[in-house]
Amino acid sequence: MHFEYLIEGGNFSKAGTASSLFKKVLKQLNVDPILIKRTVVALYEAEVNIVAHAYNGVIKIDLDTERIYINLTDEGPGIPDIELAMQKGYSTASPEVREMGFGAGMGLPNIQSNADNLRIRSEVGKGTTVEIEFFLKN
Amino acid sequence: MDNQYFHHALNFREEVCIGCSHCMSVCPTEAIRVRGGKSKLDPNRCVDCGECYRVCPVEAITIEDDDFNKIFDYTSRIALIPAIFMGQFPEDITATQIFAGIKDLGFTHVFEVEQGVEILRDALNKYTKANENLRPLISSFCPAVIRLIQVKFPSLTDNIVLLRPPLDIAAHYYRKRMIDQGATEDEIGIFYVTPCAAKIAAIKSPVGEETSIINGVINMDVLYNKVYRIIKKGGSHNFDVPGIRPLSSYSITWSLTGGEAALVKGHCLAIDEIHNVIEFLEKVENEEITDIDFLELRACDQSCAGGVLANGNRFLTTNRLHRRADVRKHKGDDPGKPEEKPITSYKEDLQKDINLTKVYPRSMHKFDDDMSKAMKKMNQFNELLKLLPRVDCGVCGAPSCQALSEDIVQEKAHLTDCIFVQKIYEQRGSLSQSDTVKIMKDIWGDERMNPYSRFE
CATH class of the missing domain: 3.30.70.20 (Alpha-Beta Plaits)
Structure with missing residues (x-):
């Protein structure tokens, strides 16, 4: 099954909408609640990253009985040093974003700790692609 | 299980x-x-x-609820009254009058549920401290909320505080106390006066415990009418009612919105009314809310004061309880008759019994237990939804187009139940008018679709 969600950069009031919609899908498919939680937490963090840093983005999700594959591609400033961005607490979020309760530098580490696979590719000045994968059966 | x-x-x-x-x-x-x-x-x-x-x-x-006369199956008949019961009455009626009235009806003892708060308060704070890795913790107070989490937010069942609500603690205490005073188990009948349906359901089939120790339930509006009648007829003079102790100010307000949250250490939040609760739990489930330690969630607006069986105006009830609590606070919170053995003297015993067993999810959202079947049904669901008008008129007998699509997928309804679809099929000639009338009759009954009953 395939799902797509468009994400608007800077619209914090809508941040989390895609995660909520996809959560409902996983519940309806009777996916294990623990895996739902892991997936939704990772997806939410990645969705907020697009809202906080990029101009716009699209989330594409492919789902079958074996795995959940999430591809988040954005047009945005890109990440100059991915390794640094992966460190806990490292953040480039603006003070305004932090005031809204985002940008604590835990987003990427949180995705990492929940996902079975995480791959980030980025081109400075163009955008970022985050791929997150979960396996349904151990 | x-x-x-x-x-x-x-x-x-x-x-x-x-x-x-x-x-x-x-x-x-x-x-x-x-x-x-x-x-x-x-x-x-x-x-x-x-x-x-x-x-x-x-x-x-x-x-x-139970037949009122069931109380007479027992020699010791204990009425467990929630504090909001007192708030149902006009302010010129005193607590003593109310208790005396209850005793006139045949109860031998009257006890206020929120006495259990004295035991629960410490246990709750210990629990929140011991479960620091689990946030936010969700109160087990409101049985409708527990069931809502089970069916709609299955991934949050672990966040429910596995401690008995004040009602259970109060019932345990009173039973133990009566036994210490020489009563036998089967002589003791504990009857809870309920402001809502959820509490009855929780007593008749408890979640998180094996069986309930409460013998029966009486609807609050029923007891209110009986007691109010006695008072209106001149009142009872049966003022010697065993079991009464003044509640502390924080116990009086426990069942109101914010009553629990005020007593738990840390960052607490109280939310009432079921749609508000659902909206907030959506966010909690996504982990959008991470800095809250304890959530007090109540299904009714104004919490128990707004219970469906609480006949008084919920705002007045809340106000009366707050005023009663203020008076109590002013007098000091820990008086009580020294000759009575208060609930705190049973603290150790009651704390041993205070834990609930694990609460299990019972998801209502799933299309099928088997994931590949569920995916097929979901595809079918999405296709169906595109065919429906999305006006949620309810004429199909389901509350929304989405609900109808789900029902069709689960083979509980047909696409032609939708009146918009019926019109299109009629125009195409694939359904006759008598076909569509038959469909409407199946949903809304013969009588409502009988052209002669109303239009002759």
Whole structure:
């Protein structure tokens, strides 16, 4: 099954909408609640990253009985040093974003700790692609 | 365990139901459908919140309590009264008058549920400290909320505080105390006076414990009428009522919105009314909210003061309880008659019994247990939804186009139940007018679709 969600950069009031919609899908498919939680937490963090840093983005999700594959591609400033961005607490979020309760530098580490696979590719000045994968059966 | 139906206190009387579908539209878990002109409840989805009971115009929905005379099966008849009961009465009626009235009806003892708060308060703070890795913790106070989490937010069942609510603690205490005073188990009848359907359901089929120690339940409006009548007739002079101790100020307000949250250490938040609760739990489930330690969630607006069986105005009840608490606070919170053995002297015993067993999820959202089947059904669901008008008119007998699509996928309804689809099929010639009338009769009953009954 395939799902797509468009994400608007800077619209914090809508941040989390895609995660909520996809959560409902996983519940309806009777996916294990623990895996739902892991997936939704990772997806939410990645969705907020697009809202906080990029101009716009699209989330594409492919789902079958074996795995959940999430591809988040954005047009945005890109990440100059991915390794640094992966460190806990490292953040480039603006003070305004932090005031809204985002940008604590835990987003990427949180995705990492929940996902079975995480791959980030980025081109400075163009955008970022985050791929997150979960396996349904151990 | 927990795979069977929930017990429900809400009873739909088909012979009274006029199939107006008001209940169907307000049900927060979409548990109601109309078939044959009558409302039908899906017991797996119902959480006993009682919203349907509030809106039924013909009293077709009843809340099943026990026969009042059941109290006389016991020699020691204990009325467990929640603090909001006192708030139902006008302010010129005193607590003593009310208690005396209850005793006149045949109860031998009267005890206020919130005495249990004295035990729970410390236990709750210990629990929040011991479970620091689990945030936010969700109160186990409101049984409708627990059931809502089970069916709608299955991944949050672990966040429920596994401690008994004050009601259970109070019942345990009173039973132990009566036994210490020489009564035997089967002589003691503990009857809870309930402000809502959810508490009855929780007592008749408890979640998180094996069996309930409460012998019966009496609806609050029933007791209110009986007691008020006695007082209006001149009142009882039976003022010597065993069991009464003044509640502390924080116990009086415990069942009101914010009452629990005020006593738990850390960042606490109180939310009342079931739609508000659902909206907030969505966010909690996504982990959008991470800095809250304890959530007090109540299904009714103004919490128990707004219970479906609490007949007084909920704002006045809340106000009266706050005023009573203020007076108590002013007098100092710990007086009590020294000759009575208070609940705190049973603290150790009661704390041993205070834990609930694990609460299990019972998801209502799944299309199928088997994931590949569920995916097929979901595809079918998405295709169906595109065919439906998305006006959620309810004419199909389901509360929304989405609910109808789900029902069709689960083979509980047909696409032609939709009146828009019927019109299109009629125009195409694939359904005749008598076909569509037949469909409408199946949903709304023969009578409503009989052209001679109203249009002659």
